[in-house]
Amino acid sequence: MAFFTLRTSKLVQRVHQVSKRCYSETAFPKITTHYTVVPRETDSRWKDVNMERFVDETDILIIGGGPAGMSAAIKAKMLGEKLGKELRVTLVEKSSTVGGHILSGACIDPIALEELFPNWKELGAPLKTPVTEDKFAILSEKGRISVPILKGMPMYNHGNYIVRLGHVVTWLGEQAEAAGVEIYPGYAASEILYHEDGSVKGIATNDVGIAKDGSPKEVFERGMELHAKCTIFAEGCHGHLTKQVSKQLNLRSNCEPQSYGIGLKEVWEIQADKHRPGAVEHTVGWPLDKNTYGGSFLYHLDEETPLVAVGFVVGLDYTNPYLHPFKEFQRFKQHPSIRSTFEGGKRIAYGARALVEGGFQCIPKLQFPGGCLVGCSAGFLNVPKIKGVHNAMKSGMLAAESAVESIIDCEKNSSKTLGIEPKDYTEKLKNSWIWKELKAVRNFRPSFHTSLGLYGGMMYSGFSMLVGGKEPWTLSHGGADHTKLKPAAQCVPIEYPKPDNKISFDLLSSVALTGTNHEGDQPPHLTLMDDTVPVKKNLAIYDGPEGRFCPAGVYEYVPLENGDGQRLQINAQNCIHCKTCDIKDPSQNINWVVPEGGGGPAYNGM
Numbered sequence: 081m082a083f084f085t086l087r088t089s090k091l092v093q094r095v096h097q098v099s100k101r102c103y104s105e106t107a108f109p110k111i112t113t114h115y116t117v118v119p120r121e122t123d124s125r126w127k128d129v130n131m132e133r134f135v136d137e138t139d140i141l142i143i144g145g146g147p148a149g150m151s152a153a154i155k156a157k158m159l160g161e162k163l164g165k166e167l168r169v170t171l172v173e174k175s176s177t178v179g180g181h182i183l184s185g186a187c188i189d190p191i192a193l194e195e196l197f198p199n200w201k202e203l204g205a206p207l208k209t210p211v212t213e214d215k216f217a218i219l220s221e222k223g224r225i226s227v228p229i230l231k232g233m234p235m236y237n238h239g240n241y242i243v244r245l246g247h248v249v250t251w252l253g254e255q256a257e258a259a260g261v262e263i264y265p266g267y268a269a270s271e272i273l274y275h276e277d278g279s280v281k282g283i284a285t286n287d288v289g290i291a292k293d294g295s296p297k298e299v300f301e302r303g304m305e306l307h308a309k310c311t312i313f314a315e316g317c318h319g320h321l322t323k324q325v326s327k328q329l330n331l332r333s334n335c336e337p338q339s340y341g342i343g344l345k346e347v348w349e350i351q352a353d354k355h356r357p358g359a360v361e362h363t364v365g366w367p368l369d370k371n372t373y374g375g376s377f378l379y380h381l382d383e384e385t386p387l388v389a390v391g392f393v394v395g396l397d398y399t400n401p402y403l404h405p406f407k408e409f410q411r412f413k414q415h416p417s418i419r420s421t422f423e424g425g426k427r428i429a430y431g432a433r434a435l436v437e438g439g440f441q442c443i444p445k446l447q448f449p450g451g452c453l454v455g456c457s458a459g460f461l462n463v464p465k466i467k468g469v470h471n472a473m474k475s476g477m478l479a480a481e482s483a484v485e486s487i488i489d490c491e492k493n494s495s496k497t498l499g500i501e502p503k504d505y506t507e508k509l510k511n512s513w514i515w516k517e518l519k520a521v522r523n524f525r526p527s528f529h530t531s532l533g534l535y536g537g538m539m540y541s542g543f544s545m546l547v548g549g550k551e552p553w554t555l556s557h558g559g560a561d562h563t564k565l566k567p568a569a570q571c572v573p574i575e576y577p578k579p580d581n582k583i584s585f586d587l588l589s590s591v592a593l594t595g596t597n598h599e600g601d602q603p604p605h606l607t608l609m610d611d612t613v614p615v616k617k618n619l620a621i622y623d624g625p626e627g628r629f630c631p632a633g634v635y636e637y638v639p640l641e642n643g644d645g646q647r648l649q650i651n652a653q654n655c656i657h658c659k660t661c662d663i664k665d666p667s668q669n670i671n672w673v674v675p676e677g678g679g680g681p682a683y684n685g686m
Contacts, residue, residue: 108612111650113294114603115287116673125295133284134304138170138262140483141282141308143269143321145173146182147245147469148455149314150252151196152476152483157259159484167484169261170306172285174268174657176678178253179246181657183345183433183686185377185391185466186245187211187237187360191513192473197255206251209242209382212358217417219365224417233545234464234521237360242379242389244347244685245469268674272324273305279499280450282307283321288676292601309490309500310483311451314476317434318659320674322457331444331453337560338459339438339525341374342660344409344631345391345686346590350425355386362466363418367411370533372398373437373525376412377466378421388421393466395437395528396561396664400571401625406432407576410584414577422583430593431686432631434659436461436468440522441554446506447482450499454479462517464524464541471514478508520549526557565666568623587633594656595682596632598675604652605675606634606661613669614648622666624648629664632656656681 112118120126140156142149153171160167175181190207193200200207214229214237229236257263270286282305289300313322318340326332357380364375373395381387392409413422436442436459443460446453454460455472462468482502490500509515523544528537544551579585598605608614618624619637624646626635632654637646657680662672 108615109647111604111611111648112608113292114605114607114673115290115294116671117607117609118294120294123294129296129300131302133302135307136304137307138168139309139487140167140169140480141306141311142169142171142314143283143311144314144316144319144457145171145175145178145253145263145265146249146314146316146455146472147252148457148472148476149173149312150249150256150476151192151473152312152314152454152480153256153261153263154196154252154259155477155480156484157256157261159481163484163488165484165488167487170308171256171261171263172267172269172283172306173263173265174674174677175680176266176682177250178263178265179250179685180265180682181680182246182249183343183431183683184245184469185343185345185379185389186469187240187242187377187379187467188245188248189240189465189467189470192470192477196473196477203255204251206247207241207243209358209380211237211240211242211360213356213360214238215359215361217361217363219363219415219417221366222416224363234462234524235362235466242358242360242381244381244389246683247685266678268677269321270303270674272321272328273307274328275450275498277497278329278449279497279501280311280325280448281499282311286674286677290602292603294603297601309487310502311499312454312476312479312483313451313457314454315457317436317456318663319457320672322453323662325448325451326444329445329448331448333445335444336438336441336557338436338442339557340396340561340663341393341435341437342396342405342432342629342631342658343391343393343435344406344432345389345430346427347429347686348388348390348422348425348427349385350388350421352386354421355388356380357382364534364538366415367408368394370535372400372403373528373534373537374408376418378418390422393435396434396629396660397529397557397564399564399566400574401565401568401622402571402574402628404574404576404628406587406590406631410579411576413583419583427585428593429684429686430590431681431683432656432658432660434663437463437525438557439463439525440518441526441556443518446509447502449497449501452479452482452502452505460514460518462521464521471517474512474514475509478512479505482508522549523551523553523555526555529555529558562664562666562668565622565625565664567621587631591632591654591656594632595684596654596656596680597682598653598655598679600653602676604650605673606650606652606655607671607673609669609671613667615646617667618665618669619646619648626661626665626670629660631658631660635661
């Protein structure tokens, strides 16, 4: 970090003091009461509660209402109609509204949309801002080196559109409903169901009406079961159920661990004379050091008011536990070449979301008896392009094709398993532009893992472009992101400037802009496998990185009442469902599970 400051030995040694302190039992209060960790079978409070679930059946079930899920649903209904086959297609979405949890830059390539709806303009798709201007720069603390963007380069955006992706997804939802898709927003899929032969049977939605202490309320309602011939997992980055099914069916046995980034975003209303509709700007460099992957985006939207979307991405393979992605973002906006855009403006929205960055070598097994993975659940983001929506939509469409074909085929020839496998899905992907595109850029992200860091990565990327991405080797990411943190004693604390509340802001006032809401009296959905690990390990060794990598202030170390040490406090109501904690926790002790359906952020076109 450019702003590393050496503190006194007393402060640097604080981690050592934490590790040596003998904590009393009050340091480890009961935090996790969720039934996924605390069995209800042994809890007398649940003895006489009716645990029977209502069961419904569908042909194709889709988990997640983002671009991939909606495209899969629409394509399945289109194919059913074309083939004269009445197919029931059902989609469940944990957000209370379609598009309410969607967050992306977003500058999208319309190639997949044009395949799905060649007449998308006539249908009123909210792609209003074609890219008119491309800029890229490397920042130093005070300076800026511009780099030309030429046609054919990954970051060449002419022909693409700047969008508010939540609005695009809302529109896709309208098209899906018109096609006959059954959409259930506010229903959080919490558990995967399996047939006796091990194939996927469907999902169960989460139970509601459970008190914070884990006991049933008078209004307790059991979740329902949705059984399907084929289930398409379209949860987005690091999906809760995708994680489950990957472990159950060993889908990641022949690929590298996925690598991620955390993306933070704001929407601003700026002064009209500074507004350039269609302008796209990206930067790398300051405030991050050369060994920390990341960069920024600034997109000028063409709407009724002069809006810009600004964001900052930090690779979650960073090593310094003192790094605070949210504060890096706030500091970035103070750069001399950036700040002027926001002076006199007003920030109107904030949010954050993890994104997949592993690329080609991190793609897991994609199909299995009873279902498949699509979109960011599968890891189809093109990192140098900073685009994944087109690949998400296309993969959803290919999954729908394969699922429909397999269901019809199984009516003629019985399936080998009770759950129907979309047997041609992987082959369709390998024959599509998704595979070609991701393979060509497979070495871009891991090329930053050298002693040259940012500069080595940029040089390698230039070489890769010259050979068309056809180099005969594949670089490795070098392990999962949670393994990359160094002990705090080996790192220098980072001094961040205080927010000025004009351009830069504090975390809690930012979270207030997300519209996040959860039922307060429910078990925290940020569950811990062991309630003692945060203090014993994360605080003792890494100085409590949860309080910094979370972009919503969910995790907080607070003093014990007796003053002898600290304890972890989880402010679950702040959670914006970004999944960063589940990814970056160095102990892998945090398991994100779904809260009651409808909870979470309420984004408006993020």
